[in-house]
Amino acid sequence: MSEERLWKFRKPEWMNSSMARSAGVYGAGALFSLAFFILLDASVFSHSPLNGSDPPIHIRFIDWLPLIFSALGMLIINSIEKTRLSADSFSYSGSGVAWKARVVLFLGFASLAGGMAGGVTVLVLKYIVAGAVWPTLYMGVANVLANGLVMLSSVVLWVSQNMEDEYSYNLSL
Amino acid sequence: MMTAGLKTIISLSFVLAVGFLLVILSCALFQQYLPLLVVATYILAPLPNWICGRCANPDDFGDSGGANAIVDFGKFCTGFLVVMGIALPAVLAHSEIIRVPAMVMSIIGGVLIYGTIISFGMFFQEEQEF
Numbered sequence: 001m002s003e004e005r006l007w008k009f010r011k012p013e014w015m016n017s018s019m020a021r022s023a024g025v026y027g028a029g030a031l032f033s034l035a036f037f038i039l040l041d042a043s044v045f046s047h048s049p050l051n052g053s054d055p056p057i058h059i060r061f062i063d064w065l066p067l068i069f070s071a072l073g074m075l076i077i078n079s080i081e082k083t084r085l086s087a088d089s090f091s092y093s094g095s096g097v098a099w100k101a102r103v104v105l106f107l108g109f110a111s112l113a114g115g116m117a118g119g120v121t122v123l124v125l126k127y128i129v130a131g132a133v134w135p136t137l138y139m140g141v142a143n144v145l146a147n148g149l150v151m152l153s154s155v156v157l158w159v160s161q162n163m164e165d166e167y168s169y170n171l172s173l
Numbered sequence: 174m175m176t177a178g179l180k181t182i183i184s185l186s187f188v189l190a191v192g193f194l195l196v197i198l199s200c201a202l203f204q205q206y207l208p209l210l211v212v213a214t215y216i217l218a219p220l221p222n223w224i225c226g227r228c229a230n231p232d233d234f235g236d237s238g239g240a241n242a243i244v245d246f247g248k249f250c251t252g253f254l255v256v257m258g259i260a261l262p263a264v265l266a267h268s269e270i271i272r273v274p275a276m277v278m279s280i281i282g283g284v285l286i287y288g289t290i291i292s293f294g295m296f297f298q299e300e301q302e303f
Contacts, residue, residue, distance in 0.1 A: 025245050029252025036253075037260035041267055048268035161245070 024160025028153045032074070035149035039067055042142035053136040063122055063143055070115030070150040076108030078157050112151060119147035181296055189289040195282030199275040207265055208279035214258040215287040219294065221250035258283045 043059040045051060051058070080101055127140035193212070200206045225247025259280055266276035 022248055025248040026252040026255075029249035030256040032249070033253040033256035033260065037257065037264055041260075041264040044264055044268045044270075048270070050269060157245075157249070 021160050021163050024156055024163065028157035028160065031149050031153035031156060032071075035067070035070075035146040035153065038142045038149065039064065039146040042139040046139055051136070053132060055130070057126065057130065057132060057136055057139070059139055062126075063139070066115045066118030066122060066143060066147050067150065068115075069111050069118060070147050073108045073111030073113075073115060074150055074154040074157075076104060076111065077154055078161065080105050080108070082162060112154060116144075116147045116151060119144040178296075185289050185293055185296075188285055192282045192285030192289065195278045195285065199271075199278035199282065203272055203275050205271050205275070208262055208271060208275060210261055211258050211279050211283040212286060214254055214261065215283050215290065218251055218254035218258065218287060219290055221247040221254070223247075225250075255287065258287065 043063070046057070046059040122143050123140035127137050132140070196208060196212055199208050225243045228243045262271065262276040262279045262283075265271045266273050271279075
């Protein structure tokens with residue numbers, strides 16, 4: 001396995017333990033929860049008496065749409081069986097499983113990136129163009145922040161799942 | 174052995190009572206009973222882990238994915254619920270539905286309750302090993 005190493009720095013030992021893997025999964029859940037509650041906080045804030053924007057700006061379904069797309073993309077990405085991605089190089093796989101996996105994975109990443117882009121779009125079109133100042137601008141910033149956190153959570157979950165594969169691979173040898 | 178277990182149980186129940194006291198105080202002092210949701214959250218938090226742990230068979234390593242995906246899903250849900258217990262009072266306090274002291278009290282109480290549940294589970298597992 002060390003022969004196939006590409007990078008100069010080797011992976012630290014603790015990264016392959018099962019404890020680090022479950023910590024990664026817990027952390028991914030925590031990050032996703034943080035993302036959801038930041039947007040929920042913005043929504044609650046916008047309907048509370050503290051929201052003093054003069055032409056009233058409220059969080060509507062439009063603001064939730066990027067987070068829905070991000071979460072959908074995260075669901076798709078992490079539902080894919082990672083070993084199928086390189087399945088074409090093995091003979092046991094059926095016809096074009098890797099192709100299907102790559103297409104679905106592409107859709108997932110597109111949805112995730114689309115969610116992020118949608119968050120920035122909502123921030124610019126709904127808040128910056130309308131000339132909102134800080135307490136109102138927070139609702140737009142929270143949107144971008146939530147989508148970024150979903151992306152980060154997705155990355156953490158992906159990395160820890162890949163870690164798991166190598167861990168069980170080491171055990172089975 | 175017996176007395177040590179008894180001491181642990183007594184101190185854990187004491188901590189649990191203090192946690193409940195803090196949460197109920199944070200509600201009753203300000204006549205706003207929404208922070209009670211924290212207790213429900215923390216009681217629900219270990220459940221996905223336990224349920225999904227039952228569903229999976231830890232013995233089969235050959236078939237990666239499958240069983241482990243269920244365990245990972247349970248851990249994901251547990252992580253979600255734990256942060257929810259902290260985020261919920263913060264959200265309520267940010268919109269001034271509850272006051273900041275109520276937020277602090279309910280967060281500390283929730284952490285105490287969840288710590289009790291977790292450490293009770295850990296002591297229980299340790300006894301099962303023999």
